[in-house]
Amino acid sequence: MSGLANAQFWAFVGVVAGIYTIFALGLQIQFGFTGLLNFGHVAFMAIGAYTMAILVVKVEWPLWISALVAILVSMLFGLIIGLPTLRLRADYLAITTIAFGEIIRFIAVNQQTLTGGPQGTINLTGAGRASSYNREWLDFQGWAQDQLEVILGDHATRDVTMLVLIWIVAVALIVLLQFMVHSPWGRVLRSVREDEDATSALGKNVFSYKLQSLAVGAAIGAIAGLFFAFQFSFFSPQDFDPLTTFFAYVIVLLGGTAKNWGVPVGALIFAFIFAGTRFLDFWPLSEITSADRAFLRLIVVGLILIGLMAFRPQGIFGKKEEMVLE
Amino acid sequence: MSAQNGNGRILELSDVVKHFGGVAAVAGAELDVRTGSITALIGPNGAGKTTLFNIVSGFYKPERGVISFRDERIDRKPPHAIAQRGLVRTFQITKALTKMSVLENMMLAAPNQPGEHLWRLVLTPRASRSREAEVREKADELLKLVRLDRLADDYAGTLSGGQRKLLEFARALMSDPTMIMLDEPMAGVNPSLGLELLDHMKRLQEEQGTTFLLIEHDMEVVMNVSERVIVMNEGRVISAGPPDEVRNDQAVIDAYLGTGRRPAAETEASE
Amino acid sequence: MNELLQLIANGLVTGSIIAIAAIGLSLVYGILKIVNFAHGEYLVFGAYVAFVVNVTWGGHMIIAAVAAMVMTALLGILLELGLWRPIRRKGAGIVSLFIVSIGLALVLRNSILLWQGGAPRRYDVDVFQVYDLGPIRLSLSQIVVIVVASVAIVAVGLLLARTTLGKAMRALSDSRDLAAVSGIDTDRITAHTWILGSALAGLGGVLQGLVQNAFEPNMGFRLLLLIFAAVILGGVGSAYGALVGGLALGLMMEVSTWSSLPAGGVDAVYKPVVAFVVLILVLIFRPQGIFGRARTV
Numbered sequence: 001m002s003g004l005a006n007a008q009f010w011a012f013v014g015v016v017a018g019i020y021t022i023f024a025l026g027l028q029i030q031f032g033f034t035g036l037l038n039f040g041h042v043a044f045m046a047i048g049a050y051t052m053a054i055l056v057v058k059v060e061w062p063l064w065i066s067a068l069v070a071i072l073v074s075m076l077f078g079l080i081i082g083l084p085t086l087r088l089r090a091d092y093l094a095i096t097t098i099a100f101g102e103i104i105r106f107i108a109v110n111q112q113t114l115t116g117g118p119q120g121t122i123n124l125t126g127a128g129r130a131s132s133y134n135r136e137w138l139d140f141q142g143w144a145q146d147q148l149e150v151i152l153g154d155h156a157t158r159d160v161t162m163l164v165l166i167w168i169v170a171v172a173l174i175v176l177l178q179f180m181v182h183s184p185w186g187r188v189l190r191s192v193r194e195d196e197d198a199t200s201a202l203g204k205n206v207f208s209y210k211l212q213s214l215a216v217g218a219a220i221g222a223i224a225g226l227f228f229a230f231q232f233s234f235f236s237p238q239d240f241d242p243l244t245t246f247f248a249y250v251i252v253l254l255g256g257t258a259k260n261w262g263v264p265v266g267a268l269i270f271a272f273i274f275a276g277t278r279f280l281d282f283w284p285l286s287e288i289t290s291a292d293r294a295f296l297r298l299i300v301v302g303l304i305l306i307g308l309m310a311f312r313p314q315g316i317f318g319k320k321e322e323m324v325l326e
Numbered sequence: 327m328s329a330q331n332g333n334g335r336i337l338e339l340s341d342v343v344k345h346f347g348g349v350a351a352v353a354g355a356e357l358d359v360r361t362g363s364i365t366a367l368i369g370p371n372g373a374g375k376t377t378l379f380n381i382v383s384g385f386y387k388p389e390r391g392v393i394s395f396r397d398e399r400i401d402r403k404p405p406h407a408i409a410q411r412g413l414v415r416t417f418q419i420t421k422a423l424t425k426m427s428v429l430e431n432m433m434l435a436a437p438n439q440p441g442e443h444l445w446r447l448v449l450t451p452r453a454s455r456s457r458e459a460e461v462r463e464k465a466d467e468l469l470k471l472v473r474l475d476r477l478a479d480d481y482a483g484t485l486s487g488g489q490r491k492l493l494e495f496a497r498a499l500m501s502d503p504t505m506i507m508l509d510e511p512m513a514g515v516n517p518s519l520g521l522e523l524l525d526h527m528k529r530l531q532e533e534q535g536t537t538f539l540l541i542e543h544d545m546e547v548v549m550n551v552s553e554r555v556i557v558m559n560e561g562r563v564i565s566a567g568p569p570d571e572v573r574n575d576q577a578v579i580d581a582y583l584g585t586g587r588r589p590a591a592e593t594e595a596s597e
Numbered sequence: 598m599n600e601l602l603q604l605i606a607n608g609l610v611t612g613s614i615i616a617i618a619a620i621g622l623s624l625v626y627g628i629l630k631i632v633n634f635a636h637g638e639y640l641v642f643g644a645y646v647a648f649v650v651n652v653t654w655g656g657h658m659i660i661a662a663v664a665a666m667v668m669t670a671l672l673g674i675l676l677e678l679g680l681w682r683p684i685r686r687k688g689a690g691i692v693s694l695f696i697v698s699i700g701l702a703l704v705l706r707n708s709i710l711l712w713q714g715g716a717p718r719r720y721d722v723d724v725f726q727v728y729d730l731g732p733i734r735l736s737l738s739q740i741v742v743i744v745v746a747s748v749a750i751v752a753v754g755l756l757l758a759r760t761t762l763g764k765a766m767r768a769l770s771d772s773r774d775l776a777a778v779s780g781i782d783t784d785r786i787t788a789h790t791w792i793l794g795s796a797l798a799g800l801g802g803v804l805q806g807l808v809q810n811a812f813e814p815n816m817g818f819r820l821l822l823l824i825f826a827a828v829i830l831g832g833v834g835s836a837y838g839a840l841v842g843g844l845a846l847g848l849m850m851e852v853s854t855w856s857s858l859p860a861g862g863v864d865a866v867y868k869p870v871v872a873f874v875v876l877i878l879v880l881i882f883r884p885q886g887i888f889g890r891a892r893t894v
Contacts, residue, residue: 037692084881091632092697096880099873102822106870184433184441184458191423191434197385198421202435203409203501204442212444242818246699253696291715292614295707302707305700309693310684321481322425 610849
């Protein structure tokens with residue numbers, strides 16, 4: 001693939017960044033606003049994607065209804081996770097939510113008739129018969145592309161269309177989150193993050209607010225899952241491993257927890273590092289095999305996490321006075 | 327807004343027991359608080375006063391005992407439910423929300439905010455907004471009362487210890503509570519402001535029938551302001567009555583002498 | 598019945614490995630009050646050190662195992678001095694430390710991947726040698742695991758119960774402040790705890806590599822969740838609890854597949870899910886675990 005000037009490359013980076021932005025915004029509500037160390041967030045993405053795909057392919061529902069139900073199912077799962085775990089201390093909550101996420105992945109891998117098994121959704125109607133949930137979406141995307149051509153002419157490719165659609169949703173969500181963080185509801189969440197006892201003493205049902213935070217985060221995670229599904233046309237269980245959640249944490253921490261406009265910045269940096277090191281071939285990247293590059297990327301991610309915690313826990317845009325990580 | 331119990335007792339505790347790691351912090355506490363009174367809770371260090379507050383406000387669950395507030399049992403209820411019923415408390419080591427502004431601390435404390443409920447925030451934005459404006463007004467008033475109004479937009483974390491005590495006091499008033507439990511409300515507060523607080527307490531008591539229960543070590547405050555004093559020692563209530571009676575009660579003198587202290591004005595560490 | 602006995606034997610094997618690793622995690626938790634998410638990677642590190650000694654250099658498995666313990670202990674102490682201690686000094690809280698441990702896990706795992714690649718590895722041992730003890734069939738590796746694990750557990754138990762170091766470690770685990778006040782050099786004991794915990798992790802990794810036949814760097818994460826479940830089951834902060842929790846969990850995982858159970862038992866692929874479910878149930882109904890005291894969970 002050619003170098004940095006390739007527009008399609010950038011469109012792809014932008015799409016990935018958009019998906020990660022939405023995903024990270026869901027985490028922002030849970031962790032950034034409310035202080036919940038949910039490390040199973042990727043499960044919401046998986047449930048959103050799989051529920052939609054299963055409903056479209058197996059039950060043959062229309063896409064938009066399936067998508068809506070997928071979001072609701074994800075929220076329900078958020079409540080199910082929350083009930084036993086929300087009373088736990090932060091690091092216990094983290095590992096327990098990872099366990100929940102892994103259970104979901106296990107089910108996705110092993111319940112072949114339901115989910116298509118390890119090969120993923122291509123097997124949803126049985127092995128050997130490539131199935132797709134994407135038809136209605138592609139129709140819609142085609143329509144959107146036609147509208148976009150009026151403005152952008154030849155530049156309105158499939159990737160660019162997806163880029164625009166995703167970012168319209170992403171920006172809408174950021175605006176929504178801004179409204180929420182400054183609302184009385186958001187005020188209670190932030191209070192829960194800092195001091196649960198003080199919040200209880202003021203008459204607020206802390207447990208209920210944590211559940212709400214999980215549910216809203218789950219809904220947004222599901223939306224990210226839907227876009228992931230639409231972008232890649234098929235997916236499999238290994239697309240939803242704990243690493244994805246770790247990436248979301250890096251993005252949220254980079255941007256500054258509870259700084260909503262920092263999330264897309266973090267996501268863009270992230271997507272660029274990832275897509276860039278995968279597809280760009282100038283020196284020194286050209287010296288390293290692609291497998292090794294993958295490992296190096298993750299080492300860098302790990303170092304960023306450690307570095308952030310050690311030196312700049314408030315992230316790029318956060319304020320030290322608002323740091324509540326302790 | 328007075329809250330008459332059948333027998334004039336707004337808070338009643340009977341046989342309350344709480345252990346920590348084998349030690350009885352509260353060993354069968356028995357007391358009552360008269361409706362609309364200002365009552366002081368005193369006792370030497372480690373007597374169990376703050377633990378008692380924590381139990382009554384729902385933060386600790388007692389192993390045994392009955393606690394009634396306005397004739398309703400509250401001993402198994404969670405803290406937020408107790409606060410919602412009109413019994414609020416402040417903390418000895420202040421719990422100001424340091425990463426939020428002083429004003430936000432205040433506004434958080436107001437009850438009945440539709441904007442705090444997600445569906446109402448979305449479905450009835452106008453109701454949320456107007457309540458928010460009301461809450462803001464009241465917060466401003468109370469902040470002026472405790473002379474913190476100029477600091478309204480500052481992070482609560484920048485406040486001094488005494489200022490945080492004032493903030494907690496004002497915050498407790500936001501919900502127009504029926505009864506307030508104050509844990510060392512004067513500690514670290516400058517004396518003239520402290521006197522203003524006491525005046526305000528008395529006014530609230532007269533005008534609204536608010537009941538006050540305060541843990542206090544400053545005996546001047548105790549003697550001047552409280553109609554009734556309850557004394558705890560080693561997890562039990564050893565005396566209760568008007569200040570002068572209690573002061574001369576041999577059991578009380580023994581308790582304080584026994585720990586090498588006298589019931590005089592003193593600085594106090596946490597329990 | 599024979600099937601059950603075999604499953605119990607397998608469960609003891611699995612359980613011993615989890616127990617050894619869990620004791621290590623529990624010891625570290627006891628002193629530092631944080632869950633070291635990178636603990637699984639310490640196991641993997643040990644497994645690969647042993648691989649290099651045993652396969653790449655042709656050394657005997659025993660030397661490989663010892664080397665693994667030594668090198669992992671070294672890794673543990675280096676990380677304590679270079680990472681954990683400085684960050685603790687900065688006043689990092691539970692959440693920060695946990696996130697740091699996640700970052701560390703990523704760095705360790707991918708460094709090993711960079712070093713050795715992701716292809717499954719195997720030790721140079723005879724995998725076909727089996728022994729029949731009555732109705733139970735065990736491979737040489739499995740027997741070695743049980744023997745070595747038992748010896749290690751007894752040794753650790755004696756260390757904790759009888760030696761001054763062990764008592765200091767337990768004191769520190771109970772209350773850091775009290776221990777410091779009573780003249781215990783907390784830094785030194787912390788260092789020793791890391792050494793012991795890491796060495797145990799390294800040993801656990803080697804044993805797991807033996808039993809698993811083929812291993813690769815991602816096994817650390819899978820084991821970590823099981824180890825965590827064992828620690829929770831046994832009671833956080835209790836090394837003894839970690840031992841019991843590990844064995845109990847191993848047994849539960851294996852016996853759950855017994856075909857005489859209703860619905861024919863759990864499908865073998867879902868064994869880890871059994872562990873996760875146990876973890877969740879314990880946290881709901883008895884968060885302090887079997888031996889723990891009801892507190893900071």
